[in-house]
Amino acid sequence: MIQISAVPNVAQMVGVNRVLRGQTITCVVGNxxxxxxxxxxxxxxxxxxxxxxxQKDVDGPTLFTLDDGS
Amino acid sequence: MTQKKLxxxxxxxxxxxxxxxxxxxxxxxxxxxxPVGPGMALKNALGDQAEIVATVICGDNYYSKxxxxxxxxxxxxxxxxxxxxxxxxxxxxxxxYGVACGSMCKNVGENLGIPVITGMFEENPGxxxxxxxxxxxxxxxxxxxxxxxVNKMVxxxxxxxxxxxxxxLVLDEVRPRPEEYDxxxxxxxxxxxxxxxxxxxxxxxxLAKIKGEPFESDVVMPVFERIEPPAAIPDLSKIEVAxxxxxxxxxxxxxxxxxxxxxxRWTTYEIEDFLPEDYSKVDYEIVHTGxxxxxxxxxxxxxxxxxxxxxxxxxxxxxxxHPTFFSTSGNATVSRGCAEMGVxxxxxxxxxxIDAVILTST
Numbered sequence: 001m002i003q004i005s006a007v008p009n010v011a012q013m014v015g016v017n018r019v020l021r022g023q024t025i026t027c028v029v030g031n032x033x034x035x036x037x038x039x040x041x042x043x044x045x046x047x048x049x050x051x052x053x054x055q056k057d058v059d060g061p062t063l064f065t066l067d068d069g070s
Numbered sequence: 071m072t073q074k075k076l077x078x079x080x081x082x083x084x085x086x087x088x089x090x091x092x093x094x095x096x097x098x099x100x101x102x103x104x105p106v107g108p109g110m111a112l113k114n115a116l117g118d119q120a121e122i123v124a125t126v127i128c129g130d131n132y133y134s135k136x137x138x139x140x141x142x143x144x145x146x147x148x149x150x151x152x153x154x155x156x157x158x159x160x161x162x163x164x165x166x167y168g169v170a171c172g173s174m175c176k177n178v179g180e181n182l183g184i185p186v187i188t189g190m191f192e193e194n195p196g197x198x199x200x201x202x203x204x205x206x207x208x209x210x211x212x213x214x215x216x217x218x219x220v221n222k223m224v225x226x227x228x229x230x231x232x233x234x235x236x237x238x239l240v241l242d243e244v245r246p247r248p249e250e251y252d253x254x255x256x257x258x259x260x261x262x263x264x265x266x267x268x269x270x271x272x273x274x275x276x277l278a279k280i281k282g283e284p285f286e287s288d289v290v291m292p293v294f295e296r297i298e299p300p301a302a303i304p305d306l307s308k309i310e311v312a313x314x315x316x317x318x319x320x321x322x323x324x325x326x327x328x329x330x331x332x333x334x335r336w337t338t339y340e341i342e343d344f345l346p347e348d349y350s351k352v353d354y355e356i357v358h359t360g361x362x363x364x365x366x367x368x369x370x371x372x373x374x375x376x377x378x379x380x381x382x383x384x385x386x387x388x389x390x391x392h393p394t395f396f397s398t399s400g401n402a403t404v405s406r407g408c409a410e411m412g413v414x415x416x417x418x419x420x421x422x423x424i425d426a427v428i429l430t431s432t
Binding site for chain 2: 016055
């Protein structure tokens, strides 16, 4: 399981192991100031990053971001 | 005019109740009028102020096999004696006994509205389970400390039945401090009058913490259990992924009756009908009242990224997107309620053979 949340420290606190920082509270997998095409691109990145993290071993609650490439 | 003597009922296990040892742990309930075993120490400590009218005895195995029903059975026996005060154990380090004492105290306290007191060693599992529901005196880890434990239990019991209000509390209550009577905190928050203003108290606590000096937090943070991280998935192209969200996305009209706050319901929606490619924003509602819903209503994929995952499925990156979306709303729901919903949703997902979940939250 991977949780995408704009308030990721809550997820970490309760013990979620794979946490991906989302965009904003009101728009967790998107960005309303972008064009439709740019936003689709951003959403694609979130999904790809999520899938990548599902394939990654973790030892405990770990916070990941879209860009940190870890 | 003599003061009416308090009526006390005492609970003991089969060993302290003088029925037998581990070999008798399966015996059911029995009652004896008057004190039994350590009840004599209890009687001495109570002196003229109270009388032990009955001792309820039960085997540790019998009690622990079905807590709900045995606690009801025990309650009926206690009720008959119309006690003003109830004592159980003390159980020291004995786990099943501690759980039985805690369970009896909880049930008697909640149903009869009388003070309920027991005693346990800090590592007894009964402490964590029942400290909110009963006064659990802190004891040593063996029955060598019986007299000391019983004396503490009685001291607290007499205080609770004295009707003496605690003047430092804003509300009129009999609520003796844990540290004064040596019991495990019942994790109850009360407003009280203090000599310092809050700002001064905060700074003193913070400075003590920074200096490494002892300090006591007014509110104790809950501890969440560690969840073993599931193993990484080796091959995504073979798996089925499901989407779950607690952002409160529901059909317009909220047909499943989610609450805007403190919601405890979850349900499933078939993605084909619920979030088709040609969705219309008028068909949705965000029932979660904790965030501004306009952006998600413009495009629900901003909360539940169906299109983006479908794309990865069609490119063979992911095996399958599960056709059902699991929806709930998580705004100011108590963490225990969230955990219960989580367990139910996980069971359903497991039932359906789902391999992975993407959970999106605001």
